Amino acid sequence: MTWSKNRDLELFWPLRFLPQEQDIREARILTFGYNSSFRFGSGKTKMSVLDFAKDLLYELKYGSEETEHGLEDLRMGERPILFVVHSMGGLIVKEAYMQGLYDPAYQPIVQAVAAIAFLSTPHRGTNLAESLNRILQVSFVGNPKQFIADLAAGSHTLQKLNEQFRHVASKLQIVSFYETRPTPVLRKSQMVRMLVSKPSLF
Structure with missing residues (x-):
């Protein structure tokens, strides 16, 4: 809920709004919760x-992450x-x-x-x-x-x-x-x- 406008999960900022930013729309966006x-x-x-x-x-x-080819390693550290x-x-x-x-x-x-x-x-x-x-x-x-x-x-x-x-x-x-x-x-x-x-x- 921290990242959702008005606590509405349909308005989850990293998923809904962040990819619309022109400079970072090609970035892979991941979230971590605790x-x-x-x-x-x-x-x-x-x-x-x-x-x-x-x-x-x-x-x-x-x-x-789940892809069309099945589960694939995130390969963190390559970018x-x-x-x-x-x-x-x-x-x-x-x-x-x-x-x-x-x-x-x-x-x-x-x-x-x-x-x-x-x-x-x-x-x-x-x-x-x-x-x-x-x-x-x-x-x-x-x-x-x-x-x-x-x-x-x-x-x-x-x-x-x-x-x-x-x-x-x-x-x-x-x-x-x-x-x-x-x-x-x-x-x-x-x-x-x-x-x-x-x-x-x-």
Whole structure:
């Protein structure tokens, strides 16, 4: 839903609109998703930014696509790769890039990364992460999530990632987009009510 206008899957931006851009209509467009749901039964509770990054690398190397000739290897690394990443996805790509640089199995893929466009990526974390995990802990909606702890402002995970990434960032073309208008922040009591009454929002 992150990439769908008005949460309408018929208006999925990478599929519907991006291929219409003249300069990139010949590009192969792939998407990667990860389970960041807060609800019970939504998967492992211990998943971290590092876990998601390893999943991304694995999918890039071993993923396949269905063609008229059957399943074919994606052959990632043969052409330049441009990542367009949103929110925590930006941290996942940074972590995947760092992991791949030092893993011979993934080096050809990572070396093909030419650029990253960051959309609303919390590079320094957010003060809301700790509050959200506390709310999850006291509510019956879900358990605290490791990836939320990773997003806390000043977290060791983010400090280490940013320190490592800054040494290799000069090899990439990077552009960052961020909001310039204030976003209303809910009070904790309102957030609990929303989590309880409308868990499908997440």
